[in-house]
Amino acid sequence: MILTIAARELRSLFLSPLAWSILAVLQAILAWRFLWLVEGFLQVQPQLVSIEGAPGLTEIVVSNLFVWAAVLMLLVMPLLTMRLVSEERRSRTLPLLLSAPVSMTEIILGKYLGIMSFLICVLGLVALMPLSLLLGGSLDFGLVASGMLGLLLVTASFAAAGLFLSTMTEQPTVAAIGTLGLLLLLWILKAETAGAEGKDAILTYLSISSHFEAMLRGVFDTQHIVYYVLFVATFLVMSIRRLDAERLQE
Amino acid sequence: MSTEILVRVEGLERYYGEHAAVRGVSFDVKRGEVLGFLGPNGAGKSTTMQIIAGSLAPSAGQVIVNGADILDRPREAKRQTGYLPEQPPLYRELTVDEYLRYSARLHGITRKGIDSAMQRAKSRCGLNDAGRRLIGNLSKGYQQRVGIAQAIIHSPAVVILDEPTVGLDPIQVREIRSLIRELGGEHSVILSTHILPEVQTICDRVQIIHQGSLVLNEDLADLSTGMPGAELTVGFREPPAAGLLKDTFGLAHVESIGAGRFRLRPEPGTDPTDELVSRSVSEQWGLNELTPHRQSLEDVFVQLTCGEDPSAESPSSGVAEEAAT
Numbered sequence: 402m403i404l405t406i407a408a409r410e411l412r413s414l415f416l417s418p419l420a421w422s423i424l425a426v427l428q429a430i431l432a433w434r435f436l437w438l439v440e441g442f443l444q445v446q447p448q449l450v451s452i453e454g455a456p457g458l459t460e461i462v463v464s465n466l467f468v469w470a471a472v473l474m475l476l477v478m479p480l481l482t483m484r485l486v487s488e489e490r491r492s493r494t495l496p497l498l499l500s501a502p503v504s505m506t507e508i509i510l511g512k513y514l515g516i517m518s519f520l521i522c523v524l525g526l527v528a529l530m531p532l533s534l535l536l537g538g539s540l541d542f543g544l545v546a547s548g549m550l551g552l553l554l555v556t557a558s559f560a561a562a563g564l565f566l567s568t569m570t571e572q573p574t575v576a577a578i579g580t581l582g583l584l585l586l587l588w589i590l591k592a593e594t595a596g597a598e599g600k601d602a603i604l605t606y607l608s609i610s611s612h613f614e615a616m617l618r619g620v621f622d623t624q625h626i627v628y629y630v631l632f633v634a635t636f637l638v639m640s641i642r643r644l645d646a647e648r649l650q651e
Numbered sequence: 652m653s654t655e656i657l658v659r660v661e662g663l664e665r666y667y668g669e670h671a672a673v674r675g676v677s678f679d680v681k682r683g684e685v686l687g688f689l690g691p692n693g694a695g696k697s698t699t700m701q702i703i704a705g706s707l708a709p710s711a712g713q714v715i716v717n718g719a720d721i722l723d724r725p726r727e728a729k730r731q732t733g734y735l736p737e738q739p740p741l742y743r744e745l746t747v748d749e750y751l752r753y754s755a756r757l758h759g760i761t762r763k764g765i766d767s768a769m770q771r772a773k774s775r776c777g778l779n780d781a782g783r784r785l786i787g788n789l790s791k792g793y794q795q796r797v798g799i800a801q802a803i804i805h806s807p808a809v810v811i812l813d814e815p816t817v818g819l820d821p822i823q824v825r826e827i828r829s830l831i832r833e834l835g836g837e838h839s840v841i842l843s844t845h846i847l848p849e850v851q852t853i854c855d856r857v858q859i860i861h862q863g864s865l866v867l868n869e870d871l872a873d874l875s876t877g878m879p880g881a882e883l884t885v886g887f888r889e890p891p892a893a894g895l896l897k898d899t900f901g902l903a904h905v906e907s908i909g910a911g912r913f914r915l916r917p918e919p920g921t922d923p924t925d926e927l928v929s930r931s932v933s934e935q936w937g938l939n940e941l942t943p944h945r946q947s948l949e950d951v952f953v954q955l956t957c958g959e960d961p962s963a964e965s966p967s968s969g970v971a972e973e974a975a976t
Contacts, residue, residue: 402756402757402759405753405756405757406757409742409745409753412745412749413742413744413745416744416745417744492741492742492743493736493738493740494740494741494742495706495740496701496704496706496734496736496740497740497754497757497801498757499705499706499707500704500705500706500729500732500734501729501754501757501758502725502726502727502729502730502757502758502759503726503757504725504726648706648707648708649708
């Protein structure tokens, strides 16, 4: 049942020009950025050779590319998730799901799985760029994998937050603005000072970007994984609650 | 129609904040019955149907569909109902086939059974040639048919249709009505409308809901014959006095409407027609008009929902297309 809903979601996404244009724009910008990074690396390469423990190809090109990918994801995610539920509500298709023998949990998980399958396609295309470096160089695969996982988890968190905000309203644009605001806030929440304590440490922990940065440096810590898993679970549960509440008290 | 009860609704209540949309509605639907739900706009028809379909939870009360409580065993209950909301829930970007396949899967039809289920639903709703068309490009009538096809694709025991003929042209209305009549053969149908003739042509039983409460629940056959207070209009060339008429025939009310014509309201349960004719012959009153006014569904509807006496309305017993909207 979840798969049925997810498949419909994915199909509708690809039937609209939105998904294609987002894929195209994302890919074009990242490709440009990628070229620029490679170019920069080639220029400094001679000096790097002489320095002990200097950052290599992976740190300079791949990690930077992933940061860019994450920021772009943050910007396009509201456009992708805004219509998940609010569009169904606006075009009055929600009763089809509500009167069908499926639970709220299945509806939300189906929708989330649908959007995630699309996002995994996007990330797959992004991952091809660093892998193309293998043609003329070597990569630190551990670092690439850690960064890739980080990017996936960040994207999954964005999508969960977007899905939740989409259940809140009937207007997709309102959901989009809300998602953008929430994600940006969570992104910049991190305290600027290093080694922060007290409330700064809490803010840093809450920030999406701090965990991502750690993973980009190759720090694979369950603490970061747990953060993202909790983040996704919280927003999915809240989405289910929200849909249920609507059935109970419109 | 068998006597087996498919849907039992008991003490249904639904509040939106302080506002009671439905209060204390109870009724049964038998297998194979077409039940017409009438009521002015905002009377609680749609809310009641949403609750039976399971897309809205009741504030109080119980809905049991074929033995399964909609709150305790929602999955089982929902599998037995097909629901067409007021606005058909269509994905405009899908084709008819894609959409029907999706709703069939949602209702738990196995992969093997899907093709035959789709074929059956499409041919019943006259959609055989429309399978590959985009729903967004279909006309309103066809979209409505897709909506109905979606509601019957899993052969539910109960089909719930919320105002299925709104906005259709007369020919489409006729087609949809005959489709509903046909559905009544094997499914139970609950149908809401505010078009009175629709109820008269396709329903077995009519319920009128007003301000959230059921005010009438009657078989249509009983309604057309046995409604109390049927009136007569009579005309005479040599009219007798109104008082004489009243006393002679034991009438409840006599009103002279000029030119030797009277409106007579007999006591409930009596029919003075035969006696009136024979007396007119023997007394040479010269009876030249005798029109019984059977109380139409419209009269009943207006009487129950507006709290007005139907005799205060115009004497026409014709049925208007829409009433009290």
